[in-house]
Amino acid sequence: MHWAWQGAGPCLGTEGRDSKLPAIAEFDSVGLRYGTGAEVLRDLDFRLAGAGFYFLTGPSGAGKTSLLKLLYLAQRPTRGRIRLFGEELSEAPRDTLPPFRRRIGVVFQDFRLIRHLSAFDNVALPLRVAGASEEEVEGPVREMLAWVGLADRASARPPTLSGGEQQRVAIARAVINRPQLLVADEPTGNVDSEMAKRLLHLFTALNRLGTTVVVATHDVGLISATPGADLIRLENGGLVDPTGMLRNPPPERP
């Protein structure tokens, strides 16, 4: 396990991977405040390596969800710069953002499923938005629903699904497009340990195929079950360095 560290130098921990991989996300002195309130994120300086696997941890209210919003382009920083996929997007015109969003899969804490659509249609949505034909949609969506154990619930609508089933639909929707960056906010919060293992297996499989994965979680078991992953810890809106070695990171965390 590696600890994430600040600075514009090498990418955040990249155990088992080439640390010279191009960064998929770069934060440079990033701050965020909502309205006229206090900053909820401040002075964030870090880079996420392409094909990296990161856990984002920290106490409630530390700013994890806000950081994820910046990553999946639901929010602009109030200061600093963010580069995603090699492009400066902090102040990019809004009509240039959709193509970048299509390269990001997001698992929301509250699932964000469209209630009046079936599980199938919810999972198919990213493919349809990207312009896939119905023939191109049918197979992958059935396969993904089968993978998350919901093959027989394809026509069910979210209100008729349990919390765990809804979460699996949300995860299937997030990964159906083989995103380059997968962002998940507490993805195992509503699933049993067996399903959590399967989801983690899905995430690591996607990661091996080149997807950068960022998972916000309190689940220590999930973190410890992913030995190659790196850890980003947030407290009070800033990155912290629990080892005191942010500037001189060790090759491996003790």
Place this chain on the structure above:
Amino acid sequence: MMLRWLFASPADRRLLGTSRFRGPTPWVIAIMSFSIVIIAATGLALANTASSLSDAIQARYALEVPNGGENLDALVATLKAAPGVVSVQPVTESDMRRTLQRWLGPAAQSANLPVPALVNFDVRTGTDVDAIAKRLQSIAPTAHVSAHRDRVAPLLRSMRALQWVAFGLVLLLSAAAAAAVVLAARGALDTHRFTIEVMHGIGATDLQVTHLFQRKIALDALVGSIVGALAGALVIAALASGASLAGELTGGARLPAIDLCILALLPFALTVLATWVARAAVLAALSEAL
């Protein structure tokens, strides 16, 4: 293709649910369409009536002799012989008295009531009417020749003013329909805010989202405006049939094929307007989010 958005896939149609025609939009549009068709038909009928009247009296003059028709036969003969005069129609005294009876009652038949002599005549274009008038005055010095168009001019002016009022009302109603569509679009955006957020989050463009709403409002507007226009057409048909008092009043008004085509196109024009306004309203609202 410009109209590709109109033919959304079933999956796209499911995105906004299946609540078509439940909202007030089709009904508001239907009322607007009904009113627009009636007012436009009235305006067109007025225009046609004014035009017919104007054409009919353009070359028509009246010879009036206030003290009666002692020399009427000589005057008529002079008129018939005058160059450029194509027709002469003396109005008989009995006809004059019958006309006056509408205002004066039985007193119009009184021998004490002096009734002027009146002769209508039509001339060819370019005829020297002043020369004819002088010739007539040499026979009856009190004879007076006047153009019908001068007498009817105030009526024609009123009719043309009413046409403009009708045109203005059509524009006002169209603007009101557009405002109703803007409100409907905003309401639909509020109702489907969550769906829009999810779609934006997974990379949908503003145009993709807009097309969903544009299509829904276009269909609502099309149905509403056709229903309204059909109702309007029924009323116009009833007025034009002459079966009612209104029919009698509009008996002189005609709607030729070109006007009927204009009226038939109005609901489609209203649909295009509603669709365009909905598109602009949705795009403007979406641009306020990231």
